Amino acid sequence: MRETVVAENRPYHHGDLRRALIDAARRLLESEGPTALSLRAVAREAGVSPAAPYHHFKDKGELLDAVAHEGWDMLNAQMAKAKAEATTIQDKLTGLGVSYVRFAQANPALYRVMYDSSRDKEELPDHAHMENDSAYCQVRDTFIEAGADVTNEIDLELATNAAWCAAHGMAEMISFKMFDHLKVALGGEEAFIRATFQHLGIFAAAQPR
Amino acid sequence: MRETVVAENRPYHHGDLRRALIDAARRLLESEGPTALSLRAVAREAGVSPAAPYHHFKDKGELLDAVAHEGWDMLNAQMAKAKAEATTIQDKLTGLGVSYVRFAQANPALYRVMYDSSRDKEELPDHAHMENDSAYCQVRDTFIEAGADVTNEIDLELATNAAWCAAHGMAEMISFKMFDHLKVALGGEEAFIRATFQHLGIFAAAQPR
DNA sequence: AAGATGATCTTTACGCCGTCCAGATTCAGA
DNA sequence: TCTGAATCTGGACGGCGTAAAGATCATCTT
Numbered sequence: 001m002r003e004t005v006v007a008e009n010r011p012y013h014h015g016d017l018r019r020a021l022i023d024a025a026r027r028l029l030e031s032e033g034p035t036a037l038s039l040r041a042v043a044r045e046a047g048v049s050p051a052a053p054y055h056h057f058k059d060k061g062e063l064l065d066a067v068a069h070e071g072w073d074m075l076n077a078q079m080a081k082a083k084a085e086a087t088t089i090q091d092k093l094t095g096l097g098v099s100y101v102r103f104a105q106a107n108p109a110l111y112r113v114m115y116d117s118s119r120d121k122e123e124l125p126d127h128a129h130m131e132n133d134s135a136y137c138q139v140r141d142t143f144i145e146a147g148a149d150v151t152n153e154i155d156l157e158l159a160t161n162a163a164w165c166a167a168h169g170m171a172e173m174i175s176f177k178m179f180d181h182l183k184v185a186l187g188g189e190e191a192f193i194r195a196t197f198q199h200l201g202i203f204a205a206a207q208p209r
Numbered sequence: 210m211r212e213t214v215v216a217e218n219r220p221y222h223h224g225d226l227r228r229a230l231i232d233a234a235r236r237l238l239e240s241e242g243p244t245a246l247s248l249r250a251v252a253r254e255a256g257v258s259p260a261a262p263y264h265h266f267k268d269k270g271e272l273l274d275a276v277a278h279e280g281w282d283m284l285n286a287q288m289a290k291a292k293a294e295a296t297t298i299q300d301k302l303t304g305l306g307v308s309y310v311r312f313a314q315a316n317p318a319l320y321r322v323m324y325d326s327s328r329d330k331e332e333l334p335d336h337a338h339m340e341n342d343s344a345y346c347q348v349r350d351t352f353i354e355a356g357a358d359v360t361n362e363i364d365l366e367l368a369t370n371a372a373w374c375a376a377h378g379m380a381e382m383i384s385f386k387m388f389d390h391l392k393v394a395l396g397g398e399e400a401f402i403r404a405t406f407q408h409l410g411i412f413a414a415a416q417p418r
Numbered sequence: 419a420a421g422a423t424g425a426t427c428t429t430t431a432c433g434c435c436g437t438c439c440a441g442a443t444t445c446a447g448a
Numbered sequence: 449t450c451t452g453a454a455t456c457t458g459g460a461c462g463g464c465g466t467a468a469a470g471a472t473c474a475t476c477t478t
Contacts, residue, residue, distance in 0.1 A: 014455080014456075017455085017456090035329075038434080038435060038436080039435080039436060039437090040434075040435065040436080041435095048456070048457090049456065049457050049458075050435090050436085050437090050457095050458095051437080051438080051439090051456075051457070051458085051459095052455080052456055052457080054437075054438085055454075055455055055456070056455095059436080059437080060436065060437090115381070118385070119384075120244075122384055122385055122386050123385055123386050123387060124385055124387060129387060154391065154394050154395070157391055158391060158395075158404055158405060158408055159408050161382070161388060161391065161405065162405045162408035162409050163408075164378070164382065165375060165378035165379040165381075165382050165405060165409070166374060166375050166378055166409055167378070168378040168381060168382060169373070169374035169375055169376070169377040169378025169379070169381070170374040170378070172324070172374075172377060172378070172381065173370070173373065173374050173377060175328075175331055176327070176331055176332055176333055177331050177332050178332060178333060178338060179370060182363065182366060182367060182370065185363050186363070186367075195367055196367060196370065196371045196374060199367055199368050199371035199372075200371050200374070200375055200409050200410065201409065201410035223426075223427075226426080226427090247463080247464060247465080248464080248465065248466090249463075249464065249465080250463095250464095257427070257428090258427065258428050258429075259428095259464090259465085259466090260427080260428070260429085260430095260466075260467080260468095261426080261427055261428080263466075263467085264425075264426055264427070265426095268465080268466075269465065269466090
């Protein structure tokens, strides 16, 4: 009896409304931006009543958390891909940084939700810095591959955190027009990102002096 | 006739309502946080009707712009003080960075408004990076004092921008609890900030290699 | 001095928001 | 097939940003 429904399992009235709501939210996020992301608009987009989401999420914040979760997954995957495609350790490190910033620039609204949804909790979700395939752990592991002192746990965390701060600051700043002339002067956005990272010298910690 | 009213000049019905609204907004921002900062709440706090602010600000965004403006002024002044109090060039640079991050940590709601109010405009206000006493110019000038190559305008801007990215990223990250153990391990928040900046090596550009 | 002018503020109203509640619908298991 | 529970709808409440119309009051003109 369970085998009749295979690909599309619609367990209840609507189907997987939880899934549909998250998709609708991400669709709205891309097309209308973060300010237009109201719970009612999401329900409208999904074709249900304004109160329907409350059977799948405690409140609006929990829906945004779910959207943010998928954002972190995307970011982690994109960075893993960048790391895998790079050959040298140097390329891996810069590739990770550039990949992070480009993700934020390619998905500005989603990137905003990822951090905003954690703001009041004052804690980023575990899969952003705890799980093995998280962006944080990938950078830390690459630092180790590059020869960082593994015994000095504090210093290693400090270096990884510093790199995260640099990448996040850059991701936030790049949306402002006032740096456009620098991008032009350097011949493109990626060159600008790389040059900025070079100034920040996030590789210093990775290279045993 | 103008001399009768000296200290308290109440030009119209309420007095300087524009001033009062900005003050009310900043009061609410401190006590209730950024999410509680509705235009109606500000009007309530100032003791006027919900529509009264519209005679002094085009919309809510313009009121927030005014609040943000004062935030930038405060930040610029605090950084100028930090720079003045430092003796060596090294101290000036680190002092500027630490001062920036500590401002954000001491006034998290205001700091948020400063950037959020510029988000849709995609442009930070002039007095954040154009005027001589702006944070940006102070850092750039200190780079020059430290011996940066003045003829290479692009590189100088790039270095200043990189330092800004680092400081902003740090300012945003420091509110999350997950770095608390690092603060403890390093013996306090300021030590943590300094150590992170050291890892980012924002001074590299200032010291001619 | 008196009246006109225009800025300031209030009242009222509209549509949207997040959220709750009561009832209708539909599914799952006995 | 009946029962209970999960899911969705419709309606309601208070709060929001904002617009329009009317009241109030300082200032300017005469």
